[in-house]
Amino acid sequence: MKNIITLLIVALMFTSCGDDSNNTVENTLKSNNLETIRKKRAELVDEQQVLHDKIKQLDEKISVLDTTKNVPLITTFKAATEEFNHVLDLQGNVTTKNLMVLKPEYNGILTNVYVKEGQAVRKGQTLGKIDDGGLSQQLAQQQIQADLAKTTFERQKRLWDQKIGSEIQYLQAKSTYEGQAEAVNQIRQQIAKTIIKAPFSGTIDDIMTEQGNVVAAGQTEVMRIVNLDDMYIETEVPERYVNAITKGKAVEVNFPVLGKTIATTVRQTSSVINPANRTFRAEVAIPNKDKTIKPNLTARLKINDYTNESALLIPQSIISENAQGEQYVYVVKDKDNKNQGTATRVVIKTGRTQGDQIEVLEGIENNAELIQEGARSVKDGQTVEVLINENNQNG
Secondary structure: OHHHHHHHHHHHHHHHHHHHHHHHHHHHHHHOOHHHHHHHHHHHHHHHHHHHHHHHHHHHHHHHHOOOOOOOEEOEEEOOEEEEEEEEEEEEEEEEOOEEEEOOOOOEEEEEEOOOOOOEEOOOOEEEEEOOOOHHHHHHHHHHHHHHHHHHHHHHHHHHHOOOOOHHHHHHHHHHHHHHHHHHHHHHHHHHOOEEEOOOOEEEEEEOOOOOOEEOOOOOOOEEEEOOOOEEEEEEEEHHHOOOOOOOOEEEEEEOOOOEEEEEEEEEEOOOOEOOOOEEEEEEEEOOOOOOOOOOOEEEEEEEEEEEEEEEEEEHHHOEEOOOOOEEEEEEEOOOOOOEEEEEEEEEEEEEEEOOEEEEEEOOOOOOEEEOOOOOOOOOOOEEEEOOEOOEOOO
16 A cells, blocks of 8 residues: 555656646746746756766666677578589580581582472482583593593503513503593593582581572582581680589580570580680580570580589678688577577688588588578677577577
8 A cells, every 4th residue: 555655646746747847848938038948948958968867877787687688689500511513604605517508619500409498418419410511521522532542552451461562552552541541530520519419417408599590619608508416515614614624524504595404514625725815615515306406506504613522501691701801600609508609700711602602611610500690790709599490400
């Protein structure tokens, strides 16, 4: 009962003081006296400062007595070793050595085109014919003379073998025959140039010159042939990876236009560094059974250039850096049964990165408990409380 009466008296005193204060301020304002108003304001400012100092003293005492108020809540994860495969991202274009635009070796009229666009052809198959300009008739006449020279030579040889006739007659017949035979071969070689043949097996991709048009040796583009079986991607690799990107390295190839990803390997690397851009060339084999991959298609390459079978990986977001340029993270040590422990700063040495993950080479060990959420707000030696979640259990 005494406590209730005391509380009522205190409440009445505060109410009374508030009313007096209000009335005094109101009376001061009604006075319209500048000096009086300034004096009253100064009094209130002094009272405000006194209250501020008292509140500050109370807050300081509360912070000492309330041991849980300043303990930050954090989340953690356990560092664990895992296989780390670092990849080098590059871009390249699909190409093939079996892509060729065929040009004639002989001047004349394209008299025949024996194939159509999209047609599959075999190596050595005749694709077109150019008018030989009378070479066939010359060959026929030359062949008659060559046959006669051959007959004469054979007869003269039999006589000479029997020691009949002179040696000069035998040599003249032999020379005439050999000359006629060479003349026949030359004409045949010229006629062979009038025939356009497939240099390899593939598909006729485009016919550029129609039958009946005049073609010029080495200049006119007649048709294009391509083989989509032996496809590869050619890319330029920075020279610092010369020991990492080698034949047989695993590659993941993505074709954005096709929405297709395939696994393959590096089939060849060049032995020369390009002095202009300090790169070397790498070829990546492309299996193309369904023929969907075309020459000059753009591809994204992820080439495995480094593997660590027991790597400690952590998020880059939890790493900070001090004034000396050292990287550090916070680990939780001496955790009690209330999940409260000490945040301890640990300087680390890092290796390669992949996405948001970075490899830790030195500083932390397997199974160390690292601060994740709240890592950038805690201080070295500060008491922290670990929140329990699916990735962080009391162990």
